[in-house]
Amino acid sequence: MSQELRFDGRVAIVTGAGNGLGRQHALLLASRGAKVVVNDLGGGRHGDGKSSAAADAVVEEIRAAGGEAVANYDSVENGAAIVQTALDAFGTVDIVINNAGILRDVSFQKMTQDDWDLVYRVHLKGSMSVSHAAWPIMREKGYGRIIMTTSAAGIYGNFGQANYCAAKLGILGLAHCLAEEGRSKNILVNTIAPLAASRLTETILPPEMLALLKPEYVSPLVAWLCHEDCEDTKGLFEVGAGYIGKLRWERTQGHSFNTSRAMTMDEIAGKWSKITDFTDSEHPSTTNESFGTILANLNKKSLGGNEFIDLDAASKDQ
Template sequence: MALDFSGRVAIVTGAGGGLGRQHALALAARGARVVVNDLGGGVDGSGGSASAAQKVVDEIRAAGGEAIANGASVTDAAAVEAMVQQVMDAWGRVDVLVSNAGILRDKSFAKMDLADFRLVLDVHLMGAVHCCKALWPVMMAQKYGRIVLTTSSSGLYGNFGQANYGAAKMALVGLMQTLAIEGMKHDIRVNCLAPTATTRMTEALFPPDMLEHFGPQAVVPAMLVLASQEAPTRTTLCAGAGGFEAAHVTLTQGVHVGTGADAPERLLAQMDAVRDRHGETVPGSGAEQGANEMRLARARQA
């Protein structure tokens, strides 16, 4: 079954180049009307120009698609709200958000300025929050929405020199978990995409023989699935070079050591058992952690 976005309207942030450009082109090629949002700044977030977004719009239109450019900074909640209003005025709906805008301010934590930490959080996390908040009432009224938040292996698993970036990217997983639960009754499906791709942010990290394989276009199939009518929800999909995986936050079976004065010592002695991944689960909500702890307590009482 071909994924068809005819009649759908999509907003792609950070779509002036790299992954975002590929996402916008792919959605348009499959029939979506696309808002190409890009501040047009540098990798570190400095500067800004509307030309990057307009070039992608021109590409889409030249191929017979429909698109409009928007230069709002996702860090500006009012500008994001104005962007959504612009789309509603033009096309009357928004079905898909691909939150892709991001910057890098890499340094080891010891050398990192707090300003660089805050700015990366502001762009990646609050930028996504601003977009989701502006679109949430639209998608609730439509009883339909697909939101794709761009996370990263640096957030899921850590990476030297990226405490700010990793913190922001893992925060997006937490945002996804709750929005997916709250959006379920409105058919708003919320997922995360963790790409591995050569972009201006990352191309220096790849060996020369792998540059072509890890082009941003190889991530696009995952985005299209997560943005489609048939999308799952609460899924973190990893993608790169034609390979795809799912990442999960899991809960081990755990042990019960009680709350006595020696509980810290008993816990330390049983840490291997606590961390044993045999029989681990993927909780359906945060409440399941408490439910498991209740199970352990009741089992001890029996």
């Protein structure tokens, strides 16, 4: 059997590591040799209050098992302070796991500005803030692994979670951009959409299901994506209950109208079934791939286009 994958010499920040998934990510990384900053504000599931108890308990658990960890109690909105804890204790940062989260579920009609702002600040701004503070360190050393935590609610939409859905899909957009910006510096950025029993799901899922949905079934994927042997970036994975799958965008073949004039809405209606037919679909993974197909229309003489436009140059300008 091959040797187990380890994180000796690596420094990891896990946000929201006082409970649920983050706690399990921190325990696993520490058990494999990583030095871990256990960040947790220690508030309630709706973002109320704060306490050092949650982070302290996980740090104690790691140390009792022979691992290395320090606590940090700042909100993820203050990423610089969290990264500073890593620098003070361990001198660097190699891994950032953006995991901290809260819920303020309410129908859009009843949602207050505060419900929107707090969820946005913890999830999207928090993921940006911690990553942004770690970014120059990772660039300088030519190594970094960043994990973002989105949600099926963000990807597919869910009733009563407009704030959460928007923030969670914003996190995916952030991840996609950082993956492109980090690629040349060996900073790899992947995103998970987990399902696990935690205080965030205890009111949504039945108890018999919760008993089986262990965070332990999510953390090994996170750890693998954080490992130096894993070369994937810009990935999005659904994970939980022993299942792991990868997602990507899908686009229909679509229909190309004549480009010598704008199409009419009646022409669109006439071609609607073709525009929305996913037979032989495409899977663009970059903006260049996306624009390439669209701009190719301009070069098709049969569509009234102009054959000498330099498409490579045009798409690179975007």
